Amino acid sequence: MSTQTDTGTRPAIAPTAGAAAAFREAVAAEWTKLSSVRSTWWTAVAGLLVMAASVGQLAIYAANDNTNDDPTDDRGIVTVGSVLIGSVELTQYVVLALGLLAITAEFTSGTIRTTLQCTPSRGRVLLAKAAVTGAVTFALGLLLGVVGVLVARPVLGEWGSAPAAGTVGDIAAVAAYLALLGVLALGLGAALRSAVLTLTVLLATLMIVPLSLQEPDIDVLNRIADVFPGVAGGHFLAGDTEPYPPVVGLLVLAGWAGAALLLGRAALRRRDA
Secondary structure (H helix, E strand, O other), X not given: OHHHHXXXXXXXXXXXXXXXXXXXXXXXXXXXXXXXXXXXXXXXXHHHHHHXXXXXXXXXXXXXXHHOOOHHHOOOOXXXXXXHHHHHHHHHHHHHHHHHHHHHHHHHHOOHHHHHHHOXXXXXXXXXXXXXXXXXXXXXXXXXXXXXXXHHHHHHHHHEEOOHHHHHHHHHHXXXXXXXXXXXXXXXXXXXXXXXXXXXHHHHHXXXXXXXXXXXXXXXXXXXXXXXXXXXXXXXXXXXXXXXXHHHHXXXXXXXXXXXXXXXXXXXXXXXX
């Protein structure tokens, strides 16, 4: 009876265990591919340099505003976290390259065929890529945040403050924001297959279209702009309470990333590699 029971229960758990093992293997393969490409590391280095330069520049501006002869632009003491968040507007475009190159480089080189032969499930491939891309960009975001704080604090001098809890929270928020942007770039890259086209769409979605909507300063257009990923992420990073709480901004950004993955999955299933 014991043998029959054991034998009878295996088919019920084997598919789940097999799927989990297959996903782990897919994640390991994606990590190997991403970490073995030199462009990944050069992109990370570029991100660190851009972060250091941009956060240093913003910190200099903040300090100069308080020491020049014009009292109308004095900002007083600013938090290091606010300077860090301001620098993300430029640094994010370097980090986006990690997400889009994780998929578009394979289409360009033709290695996507080998990837899909090893893992025929398009959804599993894309989910594994998303897991690796999200983890890598989150870790890079943490590193960028730490570097930004280390650069901004001494530059601000007496005009800067770095409360521990707030600074750690800002670093974590930057990392979460960049991770979701990386996944968004990955999903769009899977759908569009071209690095140039994907970057163009990202620039339009994150900056050009929202700014165009906000320029007339018409309430209904401003509300539309608020649901775009870059604007929603900005509200999240800034901790705004209007037009919605920070967590809603994070959820809106996550929704865009999830929608991009679904679009990429549909494109992978519909078209041959």
